[in-house]
Amino acid sequence: MCRGLRQIAMGASHGPPTRCRLADPWSTASPEWLSARCGPVFGCPHRSDPALHRDLKHPCCEERKVKGGNHTQLDRTQLRPSRDSAAGTNWRAGRTFPLVAVSAVLGYESRVETAQTCTLLRTQHAYVGLLLIAVFWPLNWLLPEETRRTSYLFFPLWLGYALTVDALVLARSGTSILDRSRRDFILLFITSAPAWWLFEWINKRTRNWEYVGGEAFSGFQYFVLATISFSTVMPAVFETAELVRTFRWTQRFTGGPRLAPTRGLTIGLFMAGLVMLTLTLLWPKYFYPLIWGAIFLLLEPLNIALGRRSLLHSLEQGDWRPVVSLSVGALICGFFWEMWNYYSYPKWIYHTPGAEFLHIFEMPLLGFLGYLPFAWELYALRNFLMPKATPLRI
Secondary structure, X not given: OHHHHHHHHXXXXXXXXXXXXXXXXXXXXXXXXXXXXXXXXXXXXXXXXXXXXXXXXXHHHOEEEOXXXXXXXXXXXXXXXXXXXXXXXXXXXXXXXXHHHHHHHHOHHHHHHHHHHHHHHOOHHHHHHHHHXXXXXXXXXXXXXXXXXXXXXXXXXXXXHHHHHHHHXXXXXXXXXXXXXXXXXXXXXXXXXXXXXXXXXXXXXXXXXXXXXXXXXXXXXXXXXXXXXXXXXXXXXXXXXXXXXXXXXXXXHOOOOOOXXXXXXXXXXXXXXXXHHHHHHHOHHHHHHHXXXXXXXXXXXXXXXXXXXXXXXXXXXXXXXXXHHHHHHHHHHHHHHHHHHHOOOOEEEEOOOOOOOOEEOOEEHHHHHHHHHXXXXXXXXXXXXXXXXXXXXX
């Protein structure tokens, strides 16, 4: 026990070093986050040796691409020591040693959960998000219908969802969309609105859903209020996908089948998407489900041709985690969309020929399958419309 506590407190490692065990729970966390929040006690014991970091591909020392070049170099900012002075570091180590000792006794998982909880409690936008949900969820269900409540409350409710999930991601992984770039977080809202209007335009032909109560607004009012509401779609899905990615079970999908984006494959995907969209627009009654996937098949080859990020780049390495994270994230969002919509007003209802059975809220059970390719389409749209945005951690 004493030897274990001494290793934890001093950051020492006996035997051939292979990885930093204490940093492992936050394998996606940046070293600056680890240093700032945990100090030297939970710091990487190999931090003083850049070469060892590079050879071990340790999470504390990511290799980053150099702009304008084809080689990589070690990012020295990843090796910066704690911002405290030597005296401050010693004081922090002395102050946190009792906590470390208790954590060592309670076990590995308890240390992880305690750190995540403390980080969440220190994240200010977690309180903002929870407050928005606590206030606007009951109002969205309980205010009289004549107030057209959901038209005005949909955005703050889903903003609260996005902020809350972002805080959870930050607590679990040490990084989040908002934490990495406020600009990209805001741009997601701006990009989300036109992305969903694309599906609204297709729905004018398929008529798979309609908004009950929307007729009370003028054309301009409807457009403005709908655009504000539509702006929350991408942030909700991508925040939830990043949350899914923080769970260890997603690591099972790192060694899946490889799918290289060859020229023949990309042309085939594009043609398949074009056929699916054409069938949907010509005979919507029979082919309306094909719209959930057609946009992805059309945009993915374009993103590859333009040198932008795509799911196929991950599948080329056999990494299916982005596909799984996006799919599960969209399913979770779909549940909350349908649940919060059920007692809303105005609200949407569905018309899905051949699938009008086994409803969960307003959505037929089979309709939830559409959320999987819908997430891929949103990802393709984001990469197409926001090519310079910070990559998602999915």
